[in-house]
Amino acid sequence: MTDLDVAMICPKCDSRDVALVHVAYSKSVRGSEWGISESDFAYILRPPEEHSVIFWPLIIGTLAFLVAAGMYLLMGDIVGTPRNFLDEQTRSTAFRLGRWAFSTTAAIRCLLAIRFNLYRFPHQFEFWKNQVVCHRCSHQFPSTRLATFQQKTGVNS
């Protein structure tokens, strides 16, 4: 779809000062290369990103490790049989539990990231590519092909 296919008018304020989001985005990012800091505007218009298959699974997996091991070590307070970190068996059981929590959580997050990147991301990116932004009121709306626009409004130009 080119710019010319798009009905270039804002449904909110009727301004014709609108642009495809990805065009406006690359313009404002190019501006930042000239020493102008990337504006809030560019931030709002930024494209969707793929999820990291490694980074977040590792972070969340590590958290799961700490939580599982920590909960096991505190278990003594809950069930009444005291367990402490000096006890060799408690330490190794806590570690095994933590490692299990880590690998399970990391594997699940990894699969979720892959699923997102394969199935959801392309749709989000396609949606982003077709969004139009109004320079006057910042309203974002899906682009309408000119033919559809004319059909709806009965305008032939």
Ligand SMILES: [Zn+2]
């Ligand atoms: Zn507008």
